[in-house]
């Protein structure tokens with residue numbers, strides 16, 4: 001049973017000065033699942049993501065990913081373990097092309113080694129070709145293939161969100177952390193994103209999703225964790241959460 | 255035509271040193287372009303790397319170390335300086351790097367000025383070994399040198415044509431893109447100018463190799479190293495490594511989220527840029543014949559910035575173009591202005607003023623530099 005657990009974080013805490021942004025929070029998700037993380041504004045969801053992905057060092061607590069403690073690792077090694085995050089406000093590399101944005105993501109590229117750039121050009125060329133094909137097919141699936149050679153900075157907000165999600169896929173992750181993938185995206189596109197998430201999930205990728213759009217959360221997730229004022233409020237299946245009086249109270253206020 | 259060639263051969267020595275200076279500053283600025291143009295690292299003390307390369311080369315060769323080894327050690331020490339600056343500041347916010355580079359460059363200048371046991375201080379270093387000085391080429395030697403020069407000229411022209419061809423291709427595939435590529439006519443004009451420059455340097459090079467003087471040999475070597483540094487950098491910035499570096503320039507959080515060791519990449523770029531400036535320093539020392547601390551004023555850092563900005567940041571051909579423009583400007587004003595009856599003291603002030611003016615006009619008219627892309631300035635994060 002425990003073998004099935006992909007990510008488990010226990011007792012995570014993080015304060016900014018006097019604010020306890022995350023206070024003794026716990027989260028756990030199974031391999032192959034789509035898990036939701038909800039809570040009112042300022043509940044500490046994004047901060048919790050930052051702790052999981054080691055963008056912030058936790059004051060206390062531990063993060064176990066794929067049976068390995070990762071909270072001591074440097075930030076850049078997290079992606080190599082197979083966990084990639086997106087940002088609440090989509091971040092793209094403006095002055096690089098959409099395709100280059102995609103090609104940045106694969107891990108352990110030979111051509112990232114400055115010496116091999118000059119000495120092993122053949123291998124690099126081969127890798128680049130494969131990565132480019134993969135990138136184009138992912139871009140095609142999210143409808144950005146016609147933009148491949150354009151600057152990423154010229155994309156609209158929704159397109160940037162798509163690009164950011166597509167980019168995480170390029171690094172062959174086990175788990176993708178999505179921070180509000182549906183925020184600022186039109187309803188048709190939201191449906192498309194949801195379909196993609198389901199498809200990618202079938203292909204074996206797990207998701208942890210922060211989202212205020214309850215339709216998205218309820219339709220996608222196997223399990224939902226609720227955070228309020230930095231601490232766990234509840235967790236359970238979508239039905240359990242929908243009928244939990246504490247959750248309604250936290251969202252609607254008293 | 256004959257007139258032109260006679261004229262050229264009378265001035266060929268001057269044009270040879272101009273070519274060497276241009277190559278030296280092109281190499282120097284290519285180092286800065288890697289650091290700032292591609293990696294976004296602000297280096298306001300670039301001259302420090304050149305100083306270290308120059309002094310190491312001349313002092314070591316004076317004590318009998320072979321020239322090649324001296325140059326390599328000079329570049330290595332320049333990279334080491336980059337390493338120490340890098341590990342202390344590259345983890346911090348970017349402005350710290352800018353401030354520390356200013357400080358370190360001043361420190362290096364003071365050492366060159368005052369530590370006489372190491373650098374001979376203000377009296378400077380003279381009579382050091384310079385490549386080709388004792389070389390008396392026979393016919394074979396000259397033929398080899400000319401063949402080498404021809405090879406470099408063909409390489410340059412080939413690079414130029416390839417660049418123009420790519421611009422054409424981009425222009426034709428303009429649909430579905432949010433930006434406006436350079437118009438073909440503009441490409442052709444620039445291509446023609448560049449071709450004339452290449453031909454000019456080539457013909458003058460052949461003349462000077464024929465009437466051999468050691469500077470002609472130095473020129474071929476400087477052009478060769480420039481070609482090597484340029485092509486090495488072009489491969490690098492188009493590789494996955496270059497992509498990571500550019501990504502860090504854009505937004506290092508993204509690079510980090512995607513598993514790139516941001517600090518390490520910045521350090522590599524900074525050190526390599528420093529090492530390249532170190533190599534430029536060796537050639538600068540050879541061209542100068544004698545090195546004094548005053549040859550390495552902070553103004554040289556500023557000159558490298560001008561070259562990069564004029565050519566277009568993050569564009570290697572642009573940087574070479576910038577160096578050519580910079581030294582053409584220098585030569586033209588040095589010869590033309592005195593003929594207008596302006597005395598020397600006013601002259602140097604005027605020249606700097608005009609540089610300032612040109613920069614202001616450039617920033618208003620073409621802030622991205624001559625070969626830069628405008629969209630790269632206006633795209634929001």
Ligand SMILES: Nc1ncnc2c1ncn2[C@@H]1O[C@H](COP(=O)(O)OP(=O)(O)OP(=O)(O)O)[C@@H](O)[C@H]1O
Pocket residue numbers: 016019020021039040041042043044045046047048088
């Ligand atoms: N870097 C920071 N420095 C100081 N305070 C911070 C920082 N990041 C977050 N906080 C504070 O921590 C609390 C939780 O913020 P967080 O961004 O995690 O909320 P959230 O649940 O993601 O909210 P939202 O749904 O609005 O995105 C807030 O009170 C916020 O002001």
Ligand SMILES: [Mg+2]
Pocket residue numbers: 045046047088
């Ligand atoms: Mg948030």
